[in-house]
Amino acid sequence: MAGNSETLHEPDLPADVIDRHRAIVSIMEELEAVDWYDQRHAATADADLAEVLGHNRDEEKEHAAMTLEWLRRHDPALDRHLRTYLFVDADILEVEEAAEHGGDTDDPTSGSLGIGSLRNDSEDSL
Amino acid sequence: MNHLMRDKAPITDAAWAEIDAEATRSLTHFLAGRKLVDFSGPHGWEHSAVDLGRVQPLAEGPVAGVVAARRRVQPLIELRTPFTVSRAELDAADRGAADLDLDAVMAAARAAAMAEDGSLFHGYATGGIDGITELTPHPTVEITDDYSDYPSHVAKAVAILRAADVGGPYAIALGARCYTGVTETTERGGYPVFEHLRMILGGPVVWAPAVDGAVVLSQRGGDFELVVGEDLSVGYLAHDAETVTLFIEESLAFRVNSPDAAVRLAY
Numbered sequence: 001m002a003g004n005s006e007t008l009h010e011p012d013l014p015a016d017v018i019d020r021h022r023a024i025v026s027i028m029e030e031l032e033a034v035d036w037y038d039q040r041h042a043a044t045a046d047a048d049l050a051e052v053l054g055h056n057r058d059e060e061k062e063h064a065a066m067t068l069e070w071l072r073r074h075d076p077a078l079d080r081h082l083r084t085y086l087f088v089d090a091d092i093l094e095v096e097e098a099a100e101h102g103g104d105t106d107d108p109t110s111g112s113l114g115i116g117s118l119r120n121d122s123e124d125s126l
Numbered sequence: 127m128n129h130l131m132r133d134k135a136p137i138t139d140a141a142w143a144e145i146d147a148e149a150t151r152s153l154t155h156f157l158a159g160r161k162l163v164d165f166s167g168p169h170g171w172e173h174s175a176v177d178l179g180r181v182q183p184l185a186e187g188p189v190a191g192v193v194a195a196r197r198r199v200q201p202l203i204e205l206r207t208p209f210t211v212s213r214a215e216l217d218a219a220d221r222g223a224a225d226l227d228l229d230a231v232m233a234a235a236r237a238a239a240m241a242e243d244g245s246l247f248h249g250y251a252t253g254g255i256d257g258i259t260e261l262t263p264h265p266t267v268e269i270t271d272d273y274s275d276y277p278s279h280v281a282k283a284v285a286i287l288r289a290a291d292v293g294g295p296y297a298i299a300l301g302a303r304c305y306t307g308v309t310e311t312t313e314r315g316g317y318p319v320f321e322h323l324r325m326i327l328g329g330p331v332v333w334a335p336a337v338d339g340a341v342v343l344s345q346r347g348g349d350f351e352l353v354v355g356e357d358l359s360v361g362y363l364a365h366d367a368e369t370v371t372l373f374i375e376e377s378l379a380f381r382v383n384s385p386d387a388a389v390r391l392a393y
Contacts, residue, residue: 110130110132111132112356112357112359113150114357115150115357116167116354117160117164
């Protein structure tokens with residue numbers, strides 16, 4: 001069983017760390033529920049119960065995804081990794097090789113100068 | 127490898143790093159629009175169009191009793207600026223030379239920046255881009271070569287925006303002639319005038335060499351959007367024994383959602 005929101009390892013943590021902890025624990029709980037519902041859904045011989053359990057299981061997946069998205073928005077490193085590894089068609093280890101070691105994969109950002117928005121630079125333009 | 131074909135170029139990692147660094151430095155120096163408008167992307171090279179959320183009714187449907195409409199989109203345009211560098215200079219980069227001649231990179235970066243900013247501020251009809259100064263419904267504020275009077279012109283532009291219910295803060299994109307005029311003809315290199323402008327605007331004063339005159343525009347957000355598919359990148363085109371030809375490339379579209387959120391200042 002995952003720890004609850006009060007299970008912190010250190011005292012006097014800043015608010016953003018505690019909020020991320022809350023999100024992480026929530027994701028753990030949701031995915032654990034998915035696992036349990038999945039097993040019960042597979043085990044039951046009652047078709048109606050299986051339908052309800054399967055529905056509930058997939059609801060928990062939605063909750064996990066929503067909370068994961070919140071966490072991504074508040075954790076730049078997680079954001080970077082999710083952008084690298086999610087929704088790619090290439091072999092996952094090849095993606096890792098390219099991301100970590102500059103391997104020869106079809107990385108669409110290769111060659112980009114990474115300029116993007118310069119709005120934060122505007123105050124210094126003169 | 128992607129369509130930029132960098133892996134095919136006879137260029138070492140160290141030389142690529144020098145080229146990319148010079149291109150980035152020059153582009154961020156010359157680009158002004160990205161300092162003032164919303165930015166969406168990069169959405170990738172495969173991103174081809176911006177959804178406009180509107181349709182064009184078609185004259186007749188495929189069969190009687192069925193009406194048809196075509197979705198309207200704004201295609202992205204591709205901007206490519208080729209340039210050629212000496213292989214001897216690139217070899218020198220590998221030896222750690224600190225005085226590399228990368229003027230061609232800088233010139234290409236300047237051209238690429240002028241192309242992007244020119245399209246944003248003044249439009250690029252051939253590419254289907256309407257510029258900020260083309261669409262603004264407000265009268266142009268006339269400016270003169272009396273640059274000490276510049277704050278009053280900017281205040282007039284801000285007043286026009288306020289009267290049109292366009293909230294601030296505001297910013298100004300100062301064209302090369304305006305910038306030079308202020309710095310060279312007003313006291314203390316233009317510092318008091320620029321500070322006065324910042325106070326009136328509540329936002330930044332940006333050097334914008336692609337702008338003819340100047341543009342005052344709102345910074346409240348949502349009014350102007352630069353949509354980028356492939357962000358500014360350096361790719362490989364060809365080489366011979368003496369030179370390597372590369373290019374700076376991007377794909378973009380520009381949307382003016384609120385034409386009344388900008389005022390042009392012109393001579």
